[in-house]
Amino acid sequence: MATKNWTADDIPSQQGKIILITGANSGLGLEASKVLSSKGAHVIMTARNLKSGNEAISLIKKENTHAKLDLMQLDLSDFASIHQFSQDFHQKYKQLDVLINNAGVMASAKRELAKQKFEVQFGTNHLGHFLLTGLLLDILPLSRALL
Numbered sequence: 001m002a003t004k005n006w007t008a009d010d011i012p013s014q015q016g017k018i019i020l021i022t023g024a025n026s027g028l029g030l031e032a033s034k035v036l037s038s039k040g041a042h043v044i045m046t047a048r049n050l051k052s053g054n055e056a057i058s059l060i061k062k063e064n065t066h067a068k069l070d071l072m073q074l075d076l077s078d079f080a081s082i083h084q085f086s087q088d089f090h091q092k093y094k095q096l097d098v099l100i101n102n103a104g105v106m107a108s109a110k111r112e113l114a115k116q117k118f119e120v121q122f123g124t125n126h127l128g129h130f131l132l133t134g135l136l137l138d139i140l141p142l143s144r145a146l147l
Contacts (some may be wrong), residue, residue: 017042021033032102079115
């Protein structure tokens with residue numbers, strides 16, 4: 001059976017879609033933001049640090065001056081930040097077509113606790129994304145179809 005290597009060229013137009021990517025200032029989140037914005041999506045990038053998020057936007061805009069990008073602050077290790085983000089997102093946007101839960105903490109040098117007293121890596125990588133997804137379900141396409 002022949003197989004084809006899938007590339008970004010295989011992604012269809014994302015024109016008119018709003019895509020939210022957590023941890024979009026580096027790594028896979030940054031690359032996804034580049035590619036999906038090049039396909040016409042309006043990409044909402046999140047970052048804990050707005051300075052690094054703005055640097056990521058500048059990097060993308062150098063390659064694609066027409067990229068539709070917004071940056072919003074989000075710390076997935078802090079439930080208060082997630083709730084505030086959800087409120088702000090709902091005020092600014094009435095739809096969300098794709099949610100990419102990408103942000104993550106990996107192999108911290110020392111054990112750190114989040115404000116709610118859970119371990120930061122577990123909180124960010126699992127609990128934070130679970131809460132965020134739950135707070136955005138009302139504007140995600142699948143859940144809209146089920147309501």
